[in-house]
Amino acid sequence: MKASDLFVRALEAEGVEYVFAIPGEENLDLLESLRGSKIQLVVTRHEQAAGFMASTYGRLTGKSGVCLSTLGPGATNLVTAAAYAQLGAMPMVMVTGQKPIKSSKQGQFQIIDIVDMMQPLTKFTRTIVSGDNVPAHVREAFRQAQEERPGATHLELPEDIARERSSMPVLEPSYTRRPIAEEKAIRQAAEAITGARKPLLLIGAGGNRKLTAKMLREFVEKLGIPAVTTQMGKGVIDESGPHFIGNTALSDHDFVHRAIDQADLIINVGHDVVEKPPFFMRPGGAEVVHINFSSAQVDPVYFPQIEVVGDIANSLWQLKERLEPQKHWSFTDAHRIRDALQQHIRDGCVDDSFPIRPQRLVKEIRDVMPKDGILALDNGMYKIWFARNYPAHSPNSVLLDNALATMGAGLPSAMAAKLVFPERQVLAICGDGGFMMNSQELETAVRLKQDLIILLVRDDGYGMIKWKQKQMDFDDFGLEFGNPDFVAYAESYGASGHRVEATAELKPLIEKCSKEGGVHLIDVRVDYSDNDRILNREIRELSDKL
Helix, strand or coil: CEHHHHHHHHHHHCCCCEEEEECCHHHHHHHHHHHCCCCEEEECCCHHHHHHHHHHHHHHHCCCEEEEECCHHHHHCCHHHHHHHHHHCCCEEEEEEECCCCCCCCCCCCCCCHHHHHHHHCCEEEECCCHHHHHHHHHHHHHHHHCCCCCEEEEEEEHHHHCCECCCCCCCCCCCCCCCCCHHHHHHHHHHHHHCCCEEEEECHHHCCHHHHHHHHHHHHHHCCCEEECHHHCCCCCCCCCCEEEECCCCCCCHHHHHHHHCCEEEEECCCCCCCCCCCCCCCCCEEEEEECCCCCCECCECCCEEEECCHHHHHHHHHHHCCCCCCCCCHHHHHHHHHHHHHHHHCCCCCCCCECHHHHHHHHHHHCCCCCEEEECCCHHHHHHHHHCCCCCCCCEECCCCCCCCCCHHHHHHHHHHHCCCCCEEEEEEHHHHCCCCCHHHHHHHCCCCEEEEEEECCECHHHHHHHHHCCCCCCCCECCCCCHHHHHHHCCCEEEECCCHHHHHHHHHHHHHHCCEEEEEEEECCCCHHHHHHHHHHHHHHCC
């Protein structure tokens, strides 16, 4: 068969459901092959958005999302999405076109070395130089994308290779199991946990996998050990439960860091160095048990004494079977800190003023979202407030990026979440800066007939950088911009636009949009004027008293 048909057969063998794409002339054979496939082609308005959708599909399913672009500028537009998937441990396979490699009459028109460009951003990148190579290269791209630690891979399919004939068979995915931790490591970790007085569980990005989350919940429920999460560990355990202390949304000096400081043993599950350090080790401080798929990357602030390396879910199961709650364990301080944090969150969310305060914004969203609802956050100041104040009830119900932390991913991520979970309510939360980086995807959401709400949190500037600027005692400079009429803008795409004029209007408006269905954009102004006072001074002063 034609190599492009073989390529699509190989995608089908991998269980691919969607290809997110902006095709070009170099992809036309592959496009024609997709036309006869059950795989759904989702045409986006920017390649970056296609990559963000593919990445989020991978994050939510554990299977590789697939995106497609042409050569040259189409391929370079995938660079940010490649980094997003690679740093965020989201399995994604990128496919780009290329001019004929065996003969060309166009010189260097649009030709750059895409494989070399993708090398530092991916786990695997290859040019397919023969139709007979298609099955092996596709299988390898998917294998590496999904293998721990997941990430991005890339295949370049030149147009002359796409037209070649091949009689090679498709390679089916192999049956594979991850290695499990060695029994002696489990025993040593169990002894350390048993002997501790104030053990604390810290859940990082690597803990946010399906089976891992199940085992973590069983571990916490049996032993009652208090738990803290990083931003990308949110929702792994139910954050409304009695054992959840808080989220390390800030780098230090928050209430939750007092619980970390008072622990004598930290059980660090799924630690990923792409996130800002949730705590800093120091000589003579708390002992650390590192539980992860791979060994620890040691640096001056992270040098765990015990490492349990292997499948995380299995390691937790082995530990759970060995351990029993101990009478000498003391969680009084951790629970006191949890109560103080929750009181501080409650105190901050009663302000009725408008523009809306971020604490009140978080409370309104939590009140209106169902337990299994999904928030897809772009990158901005609100991300810290949602990470810290919004209780998540299930894994990957708060999609935030604390790895690449790119702007522009919120809307495409929400769209991908709605494709994967059409029955669940999905809410995109975007700042005006991040939203305008991929706002054209409103048309894609409307064309897909999605039921989707975009909450546009508007401050007419780059609020997070303003916060940092103020923190460094610099003058307010260079971070403000103008905005379109977002209501008219949304309606120009065929979506429904709304503008909130009072804080009390927000919750009933979201409920109304949810009942109506379709794509809705809600423009709400936010007041970040207290960011510096609360996040840099008040929280530090209050937490230091605990």
